[in-house]
Amino acid sequence: MNIVVLLKMVPDVVEELEIAPDSKSLDASSVRMILSERDDHALEEALLLKERYGGTVTALAVEAPDVDDALFTALAKGADRAIKILGTSVTTSATARLFSQILPTVAGPADLILTGVQAIDDLDGFMAPILSRLLGLPYLGVVTAVKVADRTAIVVREYAGGVRGEFEVPLPAVLGIQSAEQPPRYVPVAKVRAAMKSQKIEAISAPALAQPTVVEILQMTKPEVAGRAEILEGSSEEVAEKVCEILFARGLLQKR
Amino acid sequence: MPNPTTVTYFGIPGYLILWLVALASVSLFGRRVWHYVGILRRARPENRWDRPRQRLQLVFTYVLGQRKLFDEPVIGIAHFFVFWAFVFYASGFFWNLLKGLFPVMPIPYADDLPAMAFALEVLGGCALVALIVAATRRYIFTPPRLERSRDATLILGLIALVLMSLLSGQAFKVLREGHGTPWSPIGTLLGQALTSLGAAPASASTLYLWAWWIHMVTVLGFLAYLPYSKHLHLLVAPFNVFFGSLQRGGVPAASEGAARLEEFTWRQLLNALACAECGRCDRVCPAFNSGFALSPKMIVHSIKELLWTHTPGGEIIGDTVKPEELWACTACYACMERCPVLNEHVPLIVEMRRALVAQGEIDQRLQEALTHLTRYGNSFGQSDRARATWTQGLDFTIKDARKEPVEYLWFVGDYASYDARVQEITRAAARVFHAAGLDFGILYEGERNAGNDVRRVGEEGLFEMLREKNLQALDRAQFQQVVTTDPHTYHALKNEYNWSSTNGRGRVLHHTELLDILIQTGKLPIRRHREYTVTYHDPCYLGRCNGVYAPPRRVLSALGAKILEMPRSFRNSYCCGAGGGRIWMEEPPQLRERPSESRVREAVALRDAQYLVVACPKDVVMFSDAVKTTKNEERIAVREIIELVAEAL
């Protein structure tokens, strides 16, 4: 089984993100990129499937700062190929379009295309469903487990309150992974360093694609509630009253 | 007395019988020893031939001097006599064996030499008393972790037989001669007793022959049995000690870890052969005593079991050693401090942890910590850019050692930098250094976790990465000495950073050492002496691993503190439970008592100690928690030594 995992670098929210002077984008100097958390789960699921059913795992990512680290880590964890698409792609939908152009030619015929169900910078859609639409492949998201028999995958999708749904998905298909069947594995630093020495990231140039704006950013701001708590003062009863108002405003308390 | 090997027995000359028995014994012995030597030769290499003079020193202290055994004094003295009796009996035996095999040799039997006879008898007598002490301890006042095994009983019996057969032989000599000599005190005593009981001098020769043969056959049997029993330690221990580690608190050289027998180094396997299964390691192990899965003794024993059977490719981890045992170790080195034969439990555990890390088989919390350390250089998962935010509460600016030269480079460490509970103490340290007029600076965002615990978790690659990054940052800075408040950082920087090869500068000081110097040179005037009674907890990596015991105590005395020592202090200090990466791991359910809680109770039991003084950021965290969980908030408070100094300025 050939599995392609789409990886994306996103700003690490551990860092204090700053807004650029144009007030429409992030200040690049404040940004440090990290592999999107859900994509890490997608990679883990792909590796688990490879271990279970054999085949190959190809990790594919668009060029971004520190993307090499993520790709070498994928190789160290057990991915067979790592491909980096040179060029930039700003939005989720544009990236999906880019992948849809490249996938059939570069990564070979894939049985499963896995990626994170969402990322913290998704503004104009989600990668997996858009890609599935462009490729004309079946799709399922919020996936937490995959089994494969013949040319069909039994896929588990997560709902609220611990309820899950089981679906039958014919292959090839695109899946948006919520969480892998086990937490993403640890790969020791020495293995990553060894991969950097002995393995190669294949680099290919991106086809020139029009990147129409789907969503235009007018302004970026930091959210109002941040930093030190707003202290509610007064007697217990007064404070309780204030808390009720806050809960009410947030829809956490309904009048019946 | 007749020569027992020139006498014929049922027409067979004695020497022939001795030859047969000796060959049988030696071949059994040799076969087994050859088996072990073969395994050791196929094991991974490790250089333990360096600094031979220091190694001989180890043999003098720990083999001939039996130093570690005196940590448990009663059995220590008993073992001392048994050991020395063994040395003399063994030499006497081989002498006699030689003479017995080659009766033509123009030498007397060893026990016929007055001086040797004297030594054998006196030591033999002492050793017999020691055996009674040992048997009483093993069977009546059994300490925990000592087993009443058949093996042990057999050995005790054999030793007694060896001693008694020789002593009775001496007595029969006296019986025959009719008079004793001052060189044969016990023989004389026993011989005269026999005479007074009416034993016929004529029967003495026959009885002597019996005693002689019983002695020789018992020793030869002992020899054959030895390599199949735990008493192999008496042959292996001297080598084990000679090849012991010359670095306190050490870890194995970089490796990919060991999960199978052939992946260990020969010295690591030698541990198993040297182990006498005395249980001292378990008795001082904080993990064991808290109810964790770990028994350092069983770790070593598991390897011994594999050496017995030697199934190549046999997995140690999983089959005989469970991962949770390996993860329970706090790398406090108490076991190694106690081990009479200088076994190296912690390196063994680290070696096996490396194999687990290589497989990615680590607990979720630890994985998180390591991932954070890889990415941000700290285990807290906070940005490395925020490393110096603790300085924001100060009313002066700390120099950036990367930008301007400083005398002291303060390597702050993770917990001191990031932990909200410790930051105030870190600021106190800054204020004290500032008040002393110290020319100091920090590396700000350039600093990473020093890697001490990362290394002991078994993530050697990450340790190397952290060390590289720190050395790069240090190389760019200008300073004369390094100071740190964190003993773990201290140990890594001082002993595991190979300064000499990369950076010629710099002595590494713990802040207690620096405070001691500052107070003694009058740079840090103590203005307010306080009358308080404290007890001081020796951090593992400051005390046991680096021998820094006096400076913190001198500082406390200078402050006017009266120091009460806990029963477990100095090199016997009891770990708080945070080391070896334990602070990043989940705790198993149903622990009897956390190490930190045991320690707090120990401090509280001193009754008069107002403060449990610590000199390690992790101790602050661990013991503050333990004081609360043991509900001792009213009785004792945890104070970092620097806080007391700050108050006294």
Added chain:
Amino acid sequence: MTGNIWVLAEHWRGQISEITYELLVLGRELARDLGVGLQAVLLGHNAQSLGSTLGGADSVLYVDHPALAEPTPEAYAYALAHLLTERRPKGLLIPLTNLSMDVGALVEAPFVNACKDVRLVDGRLQARCVLYGGKIEAVVVPAGEPTIFGIVPGVRPAERVDRTPPIETVSVPLPEVLKVRWKSYVEPEAGDINITKQDVLVAVGRGIQDRENLTLAEELAAALGGAVCGSRPVIDQGWLPPSRQIGRSGVIVKPKLYIAAGISGAPEHVEGMKNSELIIAINTDPKAPIFNLAHYGIVADALEVLPALTAAIRAKQG
């Protein structure tokens, strides 16, 4: 009919989801400002009766098809795409829940994700989106219509309007056999509740002092429809099972509301709850680190505040 505001009526296992009523409130504001109609889009099979609860909308567009009996995104997207092309609304609000989040992206239409608010500004629909784990907000305008807005939960207080709206049944030619086929539901294993799935958590720490005081937290949790969890000392004392432990050695939770009562905010604990959407901390120590993280803080004894809060909430709920 063109230019209306639509709301995707999320329903699951025979019930309209709470968030649908939140979206109808937001949709009503937009429809009013635009001067257009508000329509709820109900997709299902034999689910027409649910339409009667959608009184917040002017009317309900109902598509009935066996393929829509269970929530398969593919069928939903197929039906929505058809409706969007045919009816050309101005905007469609869909809930960003596990159930509905990806339906919007499956449809070929401009999609605005993670909206915490949508307003009409200068004649254009403008959304405020939550990005980077809540660290940044972006004010955006979509480039085309109809626009699909993915709305985060809690955007407006849910409101039920007691009125039966007219229901228009629309026939959509769905393929009989879909590529992705729903098979079954898998129910969670019985046992202790899963606190990671709770929207509201009342967490107790050392500050609650005694086991008996746990009931104060339980009562508050019951009033808010949530569960009680705790920091390490509480679990260590055996007052709560380990499955309720938050933090490094427990679980990581991201509820909508996290009330930290008597918790100082040790890093080990904070790691497990820092991403909660709303954190209210009660602690006697004004310097407790929990206040650096909480959105709202109350410097008082949790044992006094908890019952007062429970009483106030009960009074509000009537």
